[in-house]
Amino acid sequence: MSESATGSRVRQDVITESETERATRLVSRVSAIFGERVVGQDSLRVALISTMLAGGHVLLESVPGLAKTTAAQTLAGAVSGTFHRIQCTPDLMPNDIVGTQIFNYATNEFSTQLGPVHANFVLLDEINRSSAKTQSAMLEAMQEKQTSIGGEVYPLPRPFMVLATQNPIEEEGTYVLPEAQMDRFLMKEVLTYPTPNEEVEILELTSAGAFEDPIEHQPITLDDVQFLQGLVSRVYVDLSIKQYIVALINTTRGGGPRPLPNFHQHVRVGASPRGGIALMRVAQAVALQEGRTYVVPDDVKKLRHPVLRHRLVRTYDALANNVAPESLVDAVFATVPTP
Structure with missing residues (x-):
């Protein structure tokens, strides 16, 4: 490659001031929406937004009741993305996540029914309650960004992000997530209890019905998310x-x-x-x-x-x-x- 071509590529990759300002505005809107629904949990907010911008997946570990599901739903709503929640159980099968083919007796043909993994944001609740076979199917979808049903390949939506949760205090009926599979997650965030002041604020907002009010800030779009992800790779x-x-x-x-x-x-x-x-x-x-x-x-x-x-x-x-x-x-x- 010639020197002029190299220089052109470098100049093209430089992030402009207008792009930086747009990115700041978009991230601020997502953070503001997150703050409307989740009290405290600043480290969780930073971890989720950073994971989304980096195009990865996150593993959340905490005892029940620390707003993991609320945080996942809020993040999806903040970027106008589709959201599916999958409750993992020992009898959950890979087809329950990926999808399956259904035979239509009226037409004598198979039709494909896509599974809940086909969404922009997928919450895998208590991933360590699912069997190793089901865990592997989900992790394959995370890695390949596609699923295979009946020999046909179906790409997953873009952006695509998995938020998996696991409960550290329960052992009965759980399957340990192997280290090699945990390595597929960009981050593992461990949630802690809110401070007493934050917990009082949660009770106050619940009493006032504030969590049921419409979101005040305008959500960003999926195109905005892809713009931010492209910008991250150019930092x-x-x-x-x-x-x-x-x-x-x-x-x-x-x-x-x-x-x-x-x-x-x-x-x-x-x-x-x-x-x-x-x-x-x-x-x-x-x-x-x-x-x-x-x-x-x-x-x-x-x-x-x-x-x-x-x-x-x-x-x-x-x-x-x-x-x-x-x-x-x-x-x-x-x-x-x-x-």
Whole structure:
């Protein structure tokens, strides 16, 4: 490629000021709508919006009643997207999610009935209650962005985002989600209880019927979401930032520029290259939300826990001693020099 052609491509990829301003307005509207329906949970809001902008999927873990379903419905409504909720149970079959062929006796022909996975936003409630076979079918749809029914391929809507939930306190009737499958999720967000003041606000708004009122802000469109996703991929990532991310990922494997002593006693398997890609994509999404067209180290650090907590396979000793994955991630970030 000639130098002029290369220069043209670089100029074309530079995000303009008008594009940045439009992105800021769109993200602000989504955040405002989220705030109308979900009290507090700022980390959840940032995680969901960042996941959507990066074109990934998110795994939500919490005890029941912390507005996971409300947050998913609100996000779908904020971008004018279709929303389907799938309650996972042990007897849920792959066809119940993907779809199936139905024989019409009147015409002697098969017709295809698409499953609930064919929506812009799909909430998989209690994914760890479904069998491994059903989990695999869903994760295949997440990865391939398409389903296969009766030999025919049906593309999923764009954008497409899965929000899977799991309950950490229930074990009876659950199937553990394997680490290799959890790695498919861009982020794993762990929800916490609201503060007392936030809980009082929830009761006040419930008493006033505010959650039933129409949304005040105008939702954005699916085309706007695709514009934002295209913009995220154009956010500039300097070579030094990429080297920083690679150093972080290698440190989780026991290597890196400054290997952590005895780290292998806590972590059996570190993050894969997919973890590095996730760190970079999420950092680009964070930078865009901050109104910047380039990534800084703080963008990489901001969502380090949701991006990496489910990618570190802890040893039995670490599990027995209740060593939190977040503390291991912090140790990695503390030892790797910031560019």
